[in-house]
Amino acid sequence: MWLLNSSIGRKLIMSISGLFLVFFLLFHMSMNIVAIFSGEAYNMICEFLGANWYALAGTMVLAAGVVVHIVYAFILTLKNQKARGAEGYACSEKPKEVEWASQNMFVLGLVVIGGLLMHFAQFWYKMQFAEIMGVHDAVANGGISPVDGAAFIAYYFSQPVICVLYLIWLTALWFHLTHGFWSALQTIGWSNKIWLDRIQCISKIVSTVICLGFAVVVIVFFCKSLCA
Numbered sequence: 001m002w003l004l005n006s007s008i009g010r011k012l013i014m015s016i017s018g019l020f021l022v023f024f025l026l027f028h029m030s031m032n033i034v035a036i037f038s039g040e041a042y043n044m045i046c047e048f049l050g051a052n053w054y055a056l057a058g059t060m061v062l063a064a065g066v067v068v069h070i071v072y073a074f075i076l077t078l079k080n081q082k083a084r085g086a087e088g089y090a091c092s093e094k095p096k097e098v099e100w101a102s103q104n105m106f107v108l109g110l111v112v113i114g115g116l117l118m119h120f121a122q123f124w125y126k127m128q129f130a131e132i133m134g135v136h137d138a139v140a141n142g143g144i145s146p147v148d149g150a151a152f153i154a155y156y157f158s159q160p161v162i163c164v165l166y167l168i169w170l171t172a173l174w175f176h177l178t179h180g181f182w183s184a185l186q187t188i189g190w191s192n193k194i195w196l197d198r199i200q201c202i203s204k205i206v207s208t209v210i211c212l213g214f215a216v217v218v219i220v221f222f223c224k225s226l227c228a
Contacts, residue, residue: 007079010072015184017069022181022206024062029213032153036220039150046149050131059128070113077106108176115169122156123149157218158225166218170211177207 035042049055130136130146138145144152156162182203186196 010076010079011187014069014072014076015187017065017072018180018184019188020065021062021069022177022184022210024065025177025210026206029210032217033213035150035153036217039154042150042153043148046127047147050128050147055128056132066116070109073106073109105176105179108172111169111172112176115166115173118165118169122162123152126152153217153221154225157221158228160222163218163222167215170215170218174207174211177210178204181206 031042031045034045049058126141126144127146127149130141135141135146138148144155157166182196182199185199185203
């Protein structure tokens with residue numbers, strides 16, 4: 001099957017899975033922004049996205065997208081390195097403004113994966129996974145109810161070290177997205193000169209909105225902890 005066996009097919013799968021994750025990040029960032037204005041509203045969203053069948057189905061689809069993206073990132077990186085060193089993430093011509101990001105996508109990706117693992121351990125594991133395992137009370141979940149997402153945000157983002165780690169993660173994610181987003185769109189066909197300039201601009205805007213939105217949540221809750 002050409003999607004699995006050809007270089008173009010593998011890049012296409014990588015691009016589609018990456019775009020899917022970008023849209024999820026936009027949704028997740030929008031959801032987190034709610035916590036700044038209303039902890040109750042955020043917890044209502046968390047409860048809606050708890051251990052329900054549709055939430056579990058969505059989580060499985062998301063997990064599959066993450067795994068596919070990571071696996072194909074490793075495959076493409078190894079093949080690119082074997083063929084022409086560390087160059088050639090998605091295209092051979094790289095604009096100067098994204099040169100560093102395009103040449104370090106693999107390293108940036110590893111930082112992003114590390115941040116994801118930290119995020120899963122601190123939030124998903126103690127929220128949706130706890131509910132799946134039948135843990136519904138705060139005492140059995142380390143003192144915070146699995147549906148009290150606002151409390152988890154307030155707890156973790158009151159800790160300076162964790163806040164710094166998240167901001168480092170978001171910085172790496174920004175660089176990863178600024179190149180990966182336009183590269184994915186280019187791979188699926190928007191590769192002429194006019195559209196390339198436009199999608200590079202859109203890529204920076206989308207990446208900034210996503211990462212800045214997440215960063216604002218971290219900073220706001222850390223400042224709130226100082227004033228408490």
